[in-house]
Amino acid sequence: MHRRTPPTPRADLVPATTGRPVQVTLDDIGTPLHDVTFVVVDLETTGGSPAGSAITEVGAVKVRGGEVLGEFQTLVDPGGPIPAQIQVLTGITTAMVIGAPRIEEVLPSFLEFARGSVLVAHNAPFDVGFLKAAAASIGHDWPGFPVVDTVRLARRVVTRDEAPNHKLSTLAGLFHATTTPEHRALADARATVDVLHALLGRLAPLGITHLEDLATAADPVPADVRRKRTLADGLPDAPGVYLFVGPKDEVLYVGTSTSLRTRVRSYFTAAEKRSRMREMVRVAERVTPVVCATPLEAQVRELRLIAEHSPRYNRRSRSPERMPWVRLTDEPVPRLSVVRDVRPGTAHIGPFTSRGAAQQAVEALHDAFAVRRCTARLPLVPAPGASACHLAEIGRCSAPCVRPEGVTEHAATVDRLRAALLGDPAAVVDPHAGRIRALAEQERYEEAGTVRDRLAAFLRGAARAQRLAPLAAMAELVAARRTDTGGWEVVLVRHGRLAGTALVPPRTDPSPAIESLRATAEHVPPPVAPAPAGHPEEADLVLAWLGRPGTRIVSVSAPWSSPVRSAQARTDPAAAVAVAAGWAALDVAHPGGEDTQGETQEPDATADDATRSERDARFLADAAARTEDPDAGAAGAA
Known part of the structure; x- marks a missing residue:
């Protein structure tokens, strides 16, 4: 049958x-x-x-x-x-x-x-x-x-x-x-x-x-790799960070997982096909676990440990101090410069994933604004006998080096450039979008691609800086979200750096844990915004966590706001123009580059300047209600 x-x-x-x-x-x-x-x-x-x-x-x-x-x-x-x-x-x-x-x-x-x-x-x-x-x-x-x-x-x-x-x-x-x-x-x-x-x-x-x-799960495992599986013995079945350590106590590789035991065991199976990881396993002498209270803490610790040890088998996040920014210099006649640090009193965008990306953003800005490109420090009054460069001859520079009126014209151009860096980037996006369309209509696709890439690099850097700046300036932010078991995962962020986390059990008043967290969390000195106090990718992780559905803002030390006509807000129209011109959408959804955790909507602490006590009262009142009714539905963000 x-x-x-x-x-x-x-x-x-x-x-x-x-x-x-x-x-x-x-x-x-x-x-x-x-x-x-x-x-x-x-x-x-x-x-x-x-x-x-x-x-x-x-x-x-x-x-x-x-x-x-x-x-x-x-x-x-x-x-x-x-x-x-x-x-x-x-x-x-x-x-x-x-x-x-x-x-x-x-x-x-x-x-x-x-x-x-x-x-x-x-x-x-x-x-x-x-x-x-x-x-x-x-x-x-x-x-x-x-x-x-x-x-x-x-x-x-x-x-x-x-x-x-x-x-x-x-x-x-x-x-x-x-x-x-x-x-x-x-x-x-x-x-x-x-x-x-x-x-x-x-x-x-x-x-x-x-x-x-x-297809590869049943493949044989090399004997020397199989012998190393004892390195996973005794590891906890808990979230955290693991460090593979070599014979000279050097950290070879840092990773994170929701289950340390299971993840480390996978390195000794046929499922692990990466040649670099196989090589790393052969060298490793032991695995050191770092148990973390929450997955966010584990992700952040991973970044910090990679930055601290620079393990040779980790490819990303090894040198955060080398991430470049684009600065509008603080001098009598400002110019654009690719730099490694952020200084007060001037505008920056970034950080970028590479110097090449930062240079592309500079080229996009030079295409949109006729600011000087020479590197000499110019006085407000041009020196007698100075001569202009070819950019002045073709109208791409106001020649502040030779013309007194050029200094005034240049200052006005710099003001518009600064506005595009810190707020609405329309003055950069619109001419580039038109240029992309015109080149595509002429079938000059390679040139159109160059213009597109420059615009995308600028938008990534500007959007990232605009997102990081308010978090970097925030002296303290406390947020919470429900765990799968009905408790609370609470995080405290200071100047963009994760300063502490706590887990509150189900049916427990979270207010004592929050106050204890405030008292014991790491002290974080204020940085120079838009750079956060910690690793920029750490701030990206925090922003992604804050933007997840169900996250509640418990308190903020100051209003949190971003430009309405920001670089991120201009992303979609620019992409639409590129698509209409026959090009793929600009990949600007992740302003931090390939290693960011993805774009998120900022919590609605933006327009609400309620005091900390008001925010705490609303949050704790809901938490108390959940103590009585653990199955109550999640309310909106405070």
Whole structure:
């Protein structure tokens, strides 16, 4: 008999140059495992090889996301008697298959049932080998399903201490399968489903979360890497930071995870394919854990430890002090300069991820404003006998070096430039957008791309500075958000630096914890805005956390505001112009560059200048209500 669900879309075939279907490799599929349709199949046969044996029963279960979508089961007439020992093993007798459909009828029905899925079998070469041979015998093309072998997966994650072998019956017992294997196709397929789900559950913490990950999950692990897995012994199952340490006590690599034990263990499995990480593991002598109260604290500690130790196997965040800014210099006749620090009394944008990006932003500003580009310090009164450069001759500089009136003209230009840096960047965006459109219409795409890249660099730097500045100026900010268990995660930020965190248990008044946090949090001296007191990426992490839905502002030491017509607000129109001109959207959604945590909406402490006590009262009143009703819905941000 058959029990089938409607066929899924045919996703397992791609066109081949010969017109025949070809197999899709797992590398071609980027599907989360919970979205993958698996067909778990089991066969009973008259022998061990398709060369001289035939199929007597097919059983299959279709599952996706842990849900059974359908089952397929039928006896098959093998075309001859079933050997006695096979009858004893399976319970399928020759009499039972008399009148059953032949493989010519069964196989097309099974292939229809399995269409668009990933085949799974315990000892897949056996079952898939018989199915392929059957297809060849009746002249039917084999679709080339992706195949997962639960035996190979089990060899990677089930140790000999847990099970003496990797037989289906052994694994079914280990994982408490709901069906006991009995050498009948459907029962064995059902048991294999439970084994598959258990194995995927063990693989998930090792980073095996997508279908393509399974292609390498069962690969062998080098012996020298496998021997290092004892480094994970004793690590806590808690959020925090881990440090791989070398033979000279040097920090090799710093990482963070919500589960230190699980993440560190993954470095010693076949799932870790990065050659640099394999090299690092071979050098490492120990792993030092740093347990953190919250995931945000772990992320921040990771940044700080990377900046402190500059581990050679970490690629990012190693030298925050080298991140460049663009400064409008503080001198009688200002100019633009790429610098490494922020000084008071003048305008800055950034920081940028590289000096090249900062230079692109400078070029965008020079294209929009005719400010001087020479590096000499000019007096307010031009020196006698001074000569102008070629930029003055072509109208790209007011020549303050030779013309007294040029100093006045230059000062007016600088005022407009400063306004674009600190507020509305329209004076930069609009001419660049028009230039992009004009060049694209003339099919001068390479030049248009250069203009686009300069504009994008400027917008990233300006938007980042405008976002960092109010946080850097904020002497203290306290915010909180609900934890999954119903408690509170509280953070205290001073001048953009995470000064302290606390976890408040469920049904507990958070006010004492908040006051204690204020008393014990790190003292942070005020920085020179827009630079925050800590790592710029730390401030990005804090902003991302504050912008998550459900975050509540408990208190702020001063009003928090940003320009209405800011660089970030101008991002979308600029991108729209670029798209209309035939170019990809400007990638300015992450003003910090590739390492930022993404854009967030600032909490609505912006227009609300309520006092700290008023904010605390509103926050604590809601917390008290939740103490009585822990399931109450989240209110809006204070």
